[in-house]
Amino acid sequence: MTTSEVISELAKQLPASAILTDPAITDSYRRDWAKDPDAGHPLAVVRARSTNDVQAVMRWASRHSIPVVPRGAGSGLSGGATAVNEGIVLSTELMRDITIDPTTRIAVVQPGLLNAEVKKAAAAEGLWYPPDPSSFEICSIGGNAATNAGGLCCVKYGVTTDYVLGLQVVLADGTAVRLGGPRVKDVAGLSLTKLFVGSEGTLGVITEITLRLLPPQQPASTVVAGFHSLSDAVGAILEITKVMRPAMLEFMDGTAINAVEDAVKMGLDRSAQALLIAQSDSPGADRSREANFMAAAFTQHNATEVFVTDDEAEGAAFTAARRFAIPAVERLGTLLLEDVGVPIPALPQLLEGIQKIAQDRGVLVAVIAHAGDGNTHPLIVHNPEDHDEARRANVAFGEIMDLAISLGGTITGEHGVGRLKKAWLPGQVGEDVMVLTRKIKDALDPAGILNPGAMT
Amino acid sequence: MTTSEVISELAKQLPASAILTDPAITDSYRRDWAKDPDAGHPLAVVRARSTNDVQAVMRWASRHSIPVVPRGAGSGLSGGATAVNEGIVLSTELMRDITIDPTTRIAVVQPGLLNAEVKKAAAAEGLWYPPDPSSFEICSIGGNAATNAGGLCCVKYGVTTDYVLGLQVVLADGTAVRLGGPRVKDVAGLSLTKLFVGSEGTLGVITEITLRLLPPQQPASTVVAGFHSLSDAVGAILEITKVMRPAMLEFMDGTAINAVEDAVKMGLDRSAQALLIAQSDSPGADRSREANFMAAAFTQHNATEVFVTDDEAEGAAFTAARRFAIPAVERLGTLLLEDVGVPIPALPQLLEGIQKIAQDRGVLVAVIAHAGDGNTHPLIVHNPEDHDEARRANVAFGEIMDLAISLGGTITGEHGVGRLKKAWLPGQVGEDVMVLTRKIKDALDPAGILNPGAMT
Numbered sequence: 001m002t003t004s005e006v007i008s009e010l011a012k013q014l015p016a017s018a019i020l021t022d023p024a025i026t027d028s029y030r031r032d033w034a035k036d037p038d039a040g041h042p043l044a045v046v047r048a049r050s051t052n053d054v055q056a057v058m059r060w061a062s063r064h065s066i067p068v069v070p071r072g073a074g075s076g077l078s079g080g081a082t083a084v085n086e087g088i089v090l091s092t093e094l095m096r097d098i099t100i101d102p103t104t105r106i107a108v109v110q111p112g113l114l115n116a117e118v119k120k121a122a123a124a125e126g127l128w129y130p131p132d133p134s135s136f137e138i139c140s141i142g143g144n145a146a147t148n149a150g151g152l153c154c155v156k157y158g159v160t161t162d163y164v165l166g167l168q169v170v171l172a173d174g175t176a177v178r179l180g181g182p183r184v185k186d187v188a189g190l191s192l193t194k195l196f197v198g199s200e201g202t203l204g205v206i207t208e209i210t211l212r213l214l215p216p217q218q219p220a221s222t223v224v225a226g227f228h229s230l231s232d233a234v235g236a237i238l239e240i241t242k243v244m245r246p247a248m249l250e251f252m253d254g255t256a257i258n259a260v261e262d263a264v265k266m267g268l269d270r271s272a273q274a275l276l277i278a279q280s281d282s283p284g285a286d287r288s289r290e291a292n293f294m295a296a297a298f299t300q301h302n303a304t305e306v307f308v309t310d311d312e313a314e315g316a317a318f319t320a321a322r323r324f325a326i327p328a329v330e331r332l333g334t335l336l337l338e339d340v341g342v343p344i345p346a347l348p349q350l351l352e353g354i355q356k357i358a359q360d361r362g363v364l365v366a367v368i369a370h371a372g373d374g375n376t377h378p379l380i381v382h383n384p385e386d387h388d389e390a391r392r393a394n395v396a397f398g399e400i401m402d403l404a405i406s407l408g409g410t411i412t413g414e415h416g417v418g419r420l421k422k423a424w425l426p427g428q429v430g431e432d433v434m435v436l437t438r439k440i441k442d443a444l445d446p447a448g449i450l451n452p453g454a455m456t
Numbered sequence: 457m458t459t460s461e462v463i464s465e466l467a468k469q470l471p472a473s474a475i476l477t478d479p480a481i482t483d484s485y486r487r488d489w490a491k492d493p494d495a496g497h498p499l500a501v502v503r504a505r506s507t508n509d510v511q512a513v514m515r516w517a518s519r520h521s522i523p524v525v526p527r528g529a530g531s532g533l534s535g536g537a538t539a540v541n542e543g544i545v546l547s548t549e550l551m552r553d554i555t556i557d558p559t560t561r562i563a564v565v566q567p568g569l570l571n572a573e574v575k576k577a578a579a580a581e582g583l584w585y586p587p588d589p590s591s592f593e594i595c596s597i598g599g600n601a602a603t604n605a606g607g608l609c610c611v612k613y614g615v616t617t618d619y620v621l622g623l624q625v626v627l628a629d630g631t632a633v634r635l636g637g638p639r640v641k642d643v644a645g646l647s648l649t650k651l652f653v654g655s656e657g658t659l660g661v662i663t664e665i666t667l668r669l670l671p672p673q674q675p676a677s678t679v680v681a682g683f684h685s686l687s688d689a690v691g692a693i694l695e696i697t698k699v700m701r702p703a704m705l706e707f708m709d710g711t712a713i714n715a716v717e718d719a720v721k722m723g724l725d726r727s728a729q730a731l732l733i734a735q736s737d738s739p740g741a742d743r744s745r746e747a748n749f750m751a752a753a754f755t756q757h758n759a760t761e762v763f764v765t766d767d768e769a770e771g772a773a774f775t776a777a778r779r780f781a782i783p784a785v786e787r788l789g790t791l792l793l794e795d796v797g798v799p800i801p802a803l804p805q806l807l808e809g810i811q812k813i814a815q816d817r818g819v820l821v822a823v824i825a826h827a828g829d830g831n832t833h834p835l836i837v838h839n840p841e842d843h844d845e846a847r848r849a850n851v852a853f854g855e856i857m858d859l860a861i862s863l864g865g866t867i868t869g870e871h872g873v874g875r876l877k878k879a880w881l882p883g884q885v886g887e888d889v890m891v892l893t894r895k896i897k898d899a900l901d902p903a904g905i906l907n908p909g910a911m912t
Contacts, residue, residue, distance in 0.1 A: 194650035286739030
């Protein structure tokens with residue numbers, strides 16, 4: 001069969017206009033936000049509207065051994081949705097149903113809905129979906145589940161997997177299975193729901209997610225402090241996390257502070273080496289007790305200035321400044337975005353090591369972090385037109401992951417391995433775990449058609 | 457080789473006295489608390505003292521295709537540790553090391569330590585390990601991880617998997633792998649840690665667990681209420697869970713209330729059809745606000761009497777009464793212990809259906825429940841000497857699981873599938889999920905030597 005005959009065969013199984021083949025359109029599906037320079041040219045982009053559509057695609061792909069790259073909103077940062085040659089991109093962006101049962105505090109959502117839309121639908125019922133990637137306004141809930149996405153509130157409220165009670169997944173051969181369901185506790189059989197969360201499209205395509213929701217978050221107090229020394233800032237973080245659970249505990253280094261201040265003029269201390277933004281959302285009087293405790297910890301660890309506010313709008317402005325750090329630093333050049341994590345006591349070594357790598361390689365690296373769980377985002381600024389600088393940036397990208405591994409850390413705390421970090425995965429988990437991983441991959445996707453080249 | 461030659465070969469790899477073969481001793485390792493009548497006679501019991509010992513056992517077992525039944529404290533309730541003929545029981549009871557890092561709030565524990573010992577060691581550092589199976593004083597942390605055990609505080613604080621950051625696991629061929637680690641956020645590779653939690657010894661033997669600890673629990677207020685109607689009690693539960701997260705929300709039916717009152721004389725209302733015991737541990741003034749809210753919900757749903765106390769000792773007495781329900785009901789006869797769960801709105805149908813099954817089969821069934829997450833423990837009382845009654849009890853055991861499945865529920869909320877519930881697993885998850893399960897099992901344990909007959 002010719003390629004166009006193969007595509008026609010698929011078209012017969014799908015609703016009209018589900019398949020896009022015009023390169024002017026399909027080009028925008030070749031890359032996610034990782035902007036993988038090695039992205040392939042897909043045969044077609046398929047926009048599924050239902051689990052049945054996804055099943056038809058996978059049956060067809062199995063029949064013809066055609067690689068399938070599942071794609072949510074395309075906001076991934078590790079190249080998990082990079083298109084491959086001779087393959088198709090399977091987009092779930094049109095699968096956007098949501099049903100909320102306020103009585104049991106459960107949402108059943110299709111993967112194409114954005115995280116912000118899930119939050120909004122929950123809020124309309126007086127409920128809360130906590131996970132909050134910085135990209136929450138543009139990332140899909142399906143992508144969140146596929147990568148086990150995190151965010152700012154993880155430090156107290158956990159990551160995506162902590163909220164996924166059930167999944168519908170289409171397997172490599174087109175079989176649709178339901179895993180878990182609307183039951184808060186359920187240990188019947190292997191923990192397959194948990195296995196598929198974070199599997200980055202390598203084991204199946206998620207077509208429905210059952211999410212646990214919480215009662216609404218309480219108002220938060222915000223505490224902000226600048227530090228002249230990284231080790232002072234980390235000392236304050238440990239002082240806090242060893243005895244309490246802040247609702248947020250975020251970090252920006254001097255480069256990030258100045259980039260944000262250049263962009264939004266908030267009056268941040270440009271001379272600080274570290275800015276910490278913390279919140280308590282504990283109820284009643286405990287909120288100010290916790291806020292005061294954090295402020296005292298900051299002061300005790302030589303903060304240059306400490307600011308405490310109960311005002312929600314003021315607090316939101318600081319959170320927005322932190323969320324704005326990536327676009328602000330991006331004004332300085334193209335970014336290679338890291339996601340390395342270490343145990344919190346190793347943060348000073350990680351941060352100092354990163355600056356040494358930046359100096360050695362002659363590139364600028366700004367660091368922002370979900371400091372309360374040791375998850376950092378070094379942003380490697382470079383000019384991709386300058387090939388030598390781009391090369392040095394890539395070397396630094398790898399060296400920072402090697403550094404995190406050497407400190408007992410992880411190459412990715414919340415973005416996923418995708419294609420960009422795949423070469424470092426064995427260094428972190430070891431060859432025996434890679435063998436175990438491939439056994440599972442081979443058992444579930446023997447022809448290797450599900451997101452080939454990503455993670456496994 | 458003769459059996460004794462095969463055993464001798466293993467003995468050479470292990471420290472002295474690691475292998476027990478005297479039937480007077482090994483008999484006590486044939487069954488867990490499920491008291492499986494079909495338990496086999498093991499070739500030997502091996503008490504490992506290290507990961508190396510477990511590796512030696514698995515290499516030897518692989519070489520000779522000898523079934524290995526991993527065993528923690530033997531307090532399992534589904535026959536997950538039932539011995540099999542021609543196999544060995546691999547006990548981790550002597551692996552009892554624990555190290556706590558208070559700075560990062562992490563414990564690294566060996567599987568033989570009891571849950572209560574983990575809690576105590578954490579408390580000595582001013583920290584808290586939340587999961588609290590009713591059997592916490594006699595169950596092992598390794599068994600907790602292998603079954604993804606729950607408990608009373610799950611309704612607010614989650615189950616075992618929510619606290620497991622990393623595992624060391626010995627695979628079927630004797631390879632020891634480290635999965636996850638002391639990192640709060642880590643999405644590098646498949647979620648293998650989560651896959652092994654709850655795998656009931658069918659995929660590997662857990663030899664070390666890295667646990668996340670929390671700052672200490674705050675003092676709790678306790679609210680207790682009796683109801684003459686099950687649907688009133690469930691109405692009150694839903695009223696509470698849809699807007700707040702109680703730290704505990706437990707249920708006893710009339711039979712359980714009377715059995716407890718017979719045993720401990722607490723002045724419980726013997727005429728009640730349902731007793732609810734709820735707690736709030738929210739900080740500051742929010743604790744009494746939540747306690748009062750729950751008390752008002754009970755009153756509004758026609759509670760016969762409502763008792764509220766801030767006194768920790770009084771609250772603990774009610775919790776102890778609830779924990780004592782199983783031994784109290786056991787005074788009435790031998791128990792078949794269920795663990796079925798349903799979405800909370802289906803609780804009245806489940807509870808009424810259970811009473812109908814009890815009547816139809818002429819057996820007594822008392823029900824206690826972690827009501828706040830819909831997880832019930834029907835206790836089927838019977839006399840095993842009366843063969844007809846024992847048969848009817850077993851029929852009821854299956855019918856109750858069928859009922860839970862028909863209500864969109866689960867056959868096991870926290871005990872595991874083991875051998876006793878295995879026949880019902882396909883009915884709940886479906887044949888396609890069983891196929892998926894067996895693909896993973898076969899990939900990781902091709903000879904089927906790991907806990908054969910359990911779950912998969």
